[in-house]
Amino acid sequence: MLTQRQLFLQHNAQTTLEPLLLEFNKANGMYLYDSQGKKYMDLIAGIGVSNVGHCHPAVVAAVQEQAASYMHIMVYGEFVQSPQVNFAKALADVLPSNLNCTYFVNSGTEAVEGAMKLAKRYTNRSEIIACYNSYHGSTQGALSLMGNEEFKQAYRPLLPGISFIHYGALPDLNLITSKTAAVFVETIQGEAGIRVADQAYFEALRKKCTDTGALLVFDEIQCGFGRTGKMFGFEHFNIVPDILLLAKGIGGGMPIGAFISSREIMISLATNPILGHITTFGGHPVSCAAGLATLQTILNEDIVAGVTEKGLLFKKLLKHPAIKEVRGIGLMMGIVFENFDINKKVIDACIKDGLISDWFLHCSNAMRVVPPLIITESEIEWACSIILKNVEAIA
Incomplete structure (x- = not known):
C-alpha cells in the first residue's frame, strides 16, 4: 500500500523537484503536528496567513x-x-x-x-x-x-x-x-x-x-x-x-x-x-x-498592540557574527546571512529541531520570520535559541 508521501508525489502537481515532504495532520495556535506526533513551531504562519494562529x-x-x-x-x-x-x-x-x-x-x-x-x-x-x-x-x-x-x-x-x-x-x-x-x-x-x-x-x-x-x-x-x-x-x-x-x-x-x-x-x-x-x-x-x-x-484581543515589542525582542535576541542583519518591521522580518548555502543549512537544521521557516523568492540569503501574531515572549526566546544554536553549528 502506498504511503501518503508516495501518493502525494504520484498524484499531486509539484511546484519544485524537492518538496519538504513534511506530513502534518493537525495544527493549533503556534504549532503544527506531523503524522508521527512531532510538534513544530510555525515561524512563517503558512506564509503570512495564520495571523491569529492555526484553528483559532x-x-x-x-x-x-x-x-x-x-x-x-x-x-x-x-x-x-x-x-x-x-x-x-x-x-x-x-x-x-x-x-x-x-x-x-x-x-x-x-x-x-x-x-x-x-x-x-x-x-x-x-x-x-x-x-x-x-x-x-x-x-x-x-x-x-x-x-x-x-x-x-x-x-x-x-x-x-x-x-x-x-x-x-x-x-x-x-x-x-x-x-x-x-x-x-x-x-x-x-x-x-x-x-x-x-x-x-x-x-x-x-x-x-x-x-x-x-x-x-x-x-x-x-x-x-x-x-x-x-x-x-x-x-x-x-x-x-x-x-x-x-x-x-x-x-x-x-x-x-x-x-x-x-x-x-x-x-x-x-x-x-x-x-x-x-x-x-x-x-x-x-x-x-x-x-x-x-x-x-x-x-x-488587542493582538496588534504587542506586535512591535515582539519584533523588537526577536531583533534583540538574534545577535551573532554570522547574522548580518535582522531586517523588517513588527513581526515581518528577514534574518540575513552571507549566502544562500548558510541560510538553507540553518533552515533545514531548524526544521529538524521543530522550527519551521523558509527563505524569500527574491532574497535567498534571508530567513523568513513571520510567525502568528499570537506568539508569546517565551516562544520567541525558544525560537531564537534554536536559530542561534544552528547558526553557531553551521556558520
Missing part, C-alpha cells in the same frame, strides 16, 4: 456555523449574503473613509488582477508601473507585475504596458506620468527579503500619483491585518492608497482576497460593460465568516 476557536466556530447555514448559492455580486455584507462593513469601519467598498475574491493574486482591471477601467489608461523585486502573485497579469525576470521569462509574452521602478528610489518616481493608470507597490516588500522604504518616499509617491491622476495601489497581501504593528502597513507613513489589496491573513486560514477602493472608483466595474469583473467563488460565505471572525479576534 472563534474562526473555527464561525466556519462551522456558516457552513451549517449555507455555502455557495450564487456568483459574487447578485445576492445579498450577510457574511459578505458584514465583513465588508467591518473592513470599512477600520479603514480610511475613501476605502469603503470591497470586492471579495479568492486569493491575493486575484485581488491584483481585479485591481489592474479596475485601474484601467477607471482611468481609461493602460500603463501600469510596479517595482523591481516585487511579488504580486503568479497568474498571468500578476506575474507581469513581478519585478524578477527569473520567475517570468519562461512564460512570456506577458501583459504589455508594464514598467518598473526601484522601490524606495525617489528619482524613479519621475517615470509616473499622465499616461499611468496605476502604480502597484508593496507597502513593505515581502519576497525581496523584507524591505521598508522611508516616509519621504511614500509621501513623494502619493503626491506624484495625485498630481498625474495615477491610482496608487498598495499591496498589503503579506503585511496587512496587524503584521507590522499597525492594522495596515500604510498607517506607518500617514498616507492612504486609492486601492488596497488584502488576502493571506484576513481569512484566519480560509481562502479569501479583496481589493478595496472608494464607491466612486469601484462602481466603474459595473457599467460599460456590465459585469466588468466576475468571480464564482469570490466572497465565499464561509471564507467571509472566517474573515469577520479573524478581524473581530484581532480587535477584541
Whole structure:
C-alpha cells in the first residue's frame, strides 16, 4: 500500500523537484503536528496567513456555523449574503473613509488582477508601473507585475504596458506620468527579503500619483491585518492608497482576497460593460465568516498592540557574527546571512529541531520570520535559541 508521501508525489502537481515532504495532520495556535506526533513551531504562519494562529476557536466556530447555514448559492455580486455584507462593513469601519467598498475574491493574486482591471477601467489608461523585486502573485497579469525576470521569462509574452521602478528610489518616481493608470507597490516588500522604504518616499509617491491622476495601489497581501504593528502597513507613513489589496491573513486560514477602493472608483466595474469583473467563488460565505471572525479576534484581543515589542525582542535576541542583519518591521522580518548555502543549512537544521521557516523568492540569503501574531515572549526566546544554536553549528 502506498504511503501518503508516495501518493502525494504520484498524484499531486509539484511546484519544485524537492518538496519538504513534511506530513502534518493537525495544527493549533503556534504549532503544527506531523503524522508521527512531532510538534513544530510555525515561524512563517503558512506564509503570512495564520495571523491569529492555526484553528483559532472563534474562526473555527464561525466556519462551522456558516457552513451549517449555507455555502455557495450564487456568483459574487447578485445576492445579498450577510457574511459578505458584514465583513465588508467591518473592513470599512477600520479603514480610511475613501476605502469603503470591497470586492471579495479568492486569493491575493486575484485581488491584483481585479485591481489592474479596475485601474484601467477607471482611468481609461493602460500603463501600469510596479517595482523591481516585487511579488504580486503568479497568474498571468500578476506575474507581469513581478519585478524578477527569473520567475517570468519562461512564460512570456506577458501583459504589455508594464514598467518598473526601484522601490524606495525617489528619482524613479519621475517615470509616473499622465499616461499611468496605476502604480502597484508593496507597502513593505515581502519576497525581496523584507524591505521598508522611508516616509519621504511614500509621501513623494502619493503626491506624484495625485498630481498625474495615477491610482496608487498598495499591496498589503503579506503585511496587512496587524503584521507590522499597525492594522495596515500604510498607517506607518500617514498616507492612504486609492486601492488596497488584502488576502493571506484576513481569512484566519480560509481562502479569501479583496481589493478595496472608494464607491466612486469601484462602481466603474459595473457599467460599460456590465459585469466588468466576475468571480464564482469570490466572497465565499464561509471564507467571509472566517474573515469577520479573524478581524473581530484581532480587535477584541488587542493582538496588534504587542506586535512591535515582539519584533523588537526577536531583533534583540538574534545577535551573532554570522547574522548580518535582522531586517523588517513588527513581526515581518528577514534574518540575513552571507549566502544562500548558510541560510538553507540553518533552515533545514531548524526544521529538524521543530522550527519551521523558509527563505524569500527574491532574497535567498534571508530567513523568513513571520510567525502568528499570537506568539508569546517565551516562544520567541525558544525560537531564537534554536536559530542561534544552528547558526553557531553551521556558520
